[in-house]
Amino acid sequence: MPASRQIVHHASDAIISADQSNVIVMANPAAAALFDTSVEQMVGSPLGRYIEAADGDAGEPAGYFRAGSGRAGRRATDYAVTGLRSDGRRFPIEGSISRTNEGAPFYTVIMRDVSERRRVQEKLTRSHDQLRQLSAALQTIREEERTHIARELHDDLGQLLASLRMDLALLQQAAGTPPDSLHLMRGMDANLLTAIASLRRIASNLRPRALDEGGLYFALQGLRDDFVERYGIPCTLLADEAELRLDDAASTAIFRIVQEALTNIARHADATSVHMNLFRLNHELLITIRDNGRGIHPGDMEKAESLGLVGMRERVWAMHGDIGIGPDDEGGTRIDVVLPLEGHLVQA
Ligand SMILES: Nc1ncnc2c1ncn2[C@@H]1O[C@H](COP(=O)(O)OP(=O)(O)OP(=O)(O)O)[C@@H](O)[C@H]1O
Ligand SMILES: [Mg+2]
Known part of the structure; x- marks a missing residue:
């Protein structure tokens, strides 16, 4: 047996080769084990008996790994496909395919069972x-x-x-x-x-009592007033009372998000001004909180002991909204939240 064949034979990854008409011309013992069969059984069989073709007819072997199959790895030749065991059971495989031209083109496929990983x-x-x-x-x-x-x-x-x-x-x-x-x-x-x-x-x-009476706007005003009084940092609140008549779940979430943002500004930002805007656009509420402090850094958001921003994100995601936290154009920190309001509006 030539050296290269020996390597293939003993490889722990499953390796098979097929010709242009999808007939398996070589399979190593690892491949036979993967498909729960024998090398003798595999050689001479159609590739389609072991690997599910994406759209019925896969054309040449590479078609099995391209048409309809997902990219699996970083390399363009890595694909995720479905394997078929001899008893008909299906299982997920990741593999890469390469084409060699030795006279007629033929294809070598290296595969791995990824069931456990899945x-x-x-x-x-x-x-x-x-x-x-x-x-x-x-x-x-x-x-x-x-x-x-x-x-x-x-x-x-x-x-x-x-x-x-x-x-x-x-x-x-x-x-x-x-x-x-x-x-x-x-x-x-x-x-x-x-x-x-x-x-x-x-x-x-x-x-705050206002929260239970549908008065998110007033609750936020209270928050703002307390903040200004306690820390002496000017803070504007731009919002429309009528737009903020929301149910308990939404009011609470928004109140707690703004509260955490203001607490963070007081504790970390070293800011001299804060702007909070809340306005409704169609069925969404857009919230922006900006400060002109020292700015937030990517590493700040990964601190293991910090739970404020994590909680903020969780609240937003629980409401199927979106949140962005990052540096502001002018050097401070900016938080942008988009919350869908469907089902949270309260009739006046
Ligand atoms: N407005 C801000 N300006 C500058 N840095 C900020 C701002 N907000 C947050 N940070 C940074 O991000 C970090 C994480 O904030 P986070 O609210 O998650 O945690 P924390 O405030 O440190 O602790 P806690 O869990 O009590 O909220 C802060 O420690 C701080 O370094
Ligand atoms: Mg915090």
Whole structure:
């Protein structure tokens, strides 16, 4: 056996050669094993018995690897095709084909069974999808809990504090209260007022009430005002109240996206101005948030411990939207979001 034949014979990849009329003229033991048959069986058989032709008639051998088959690898000669085992079972193959001219042209095909890889890929995709669903479910639960706690704080505790204040006012008005007690009561009233204010702030930080009343616009205004007050960075909000009457899911998602964007600007950007635009175009909402800070770098978005941008993306994808995060033309950072609004519009 010549050296080159020996190499083919012992190769762990399946190798077959076919002539121009699709008849197999050579197959190595690995090829026979791949198709669950013997070398003797393969040699002399038509190529179509082992490899599914894309459109019935594949013409010359190269046709099996071109017509209708997908590109598999980086090289132009790599293709994904379907193999046929002797018992008729089909399985995915990746292979490359090369043509040699030794008198008559003939074709050599090197193949690999990729069933296992496909299975692993499918498993990975499935587990990735499940993680996505889990993360969306967790976000929903978290939001529901926040809503619940905010409401309890506001309705229960808030009411209680308000009624305590009223009782205290009655006591203060009662005749014959000694001046010392009156002084104490005034102090109590001031404390009660402070408690009511902090309770409102805490509840609103958990979840602004406006969100539950279809008032995304007002909730965003509140966010903007807080941002300007806290960090002293001018921030414009360009939006139309009527365009932002959206259901709870969309309002919450948009609010949280904008909130994370503003938090990031405060923490990382070192910006001196921020612009937020939200406007509707047909059935989509376009959101742009720009700052003039130090800009974001590709590596910033890959930090393992950073979850803000990841969460932002997940929210957008969960709504079948698109998001782009990157440097702005003027050096800062720019976030562009497109959200389809079908099914999220609330009638006035
Ligand atoms: N507006 C911005 N300007 C400059 N850099 C930014 C901006 N927004 C984000 N970055 C960079 O991108 C990184 C990732 O942001 P991301 O919100 O995902 O995480 P984080 O803010 O660091 O942490 P967290 O998980 O608490 O949000 C930040 O650490 C920061 O370096
Ligand atoms: Mg962040």
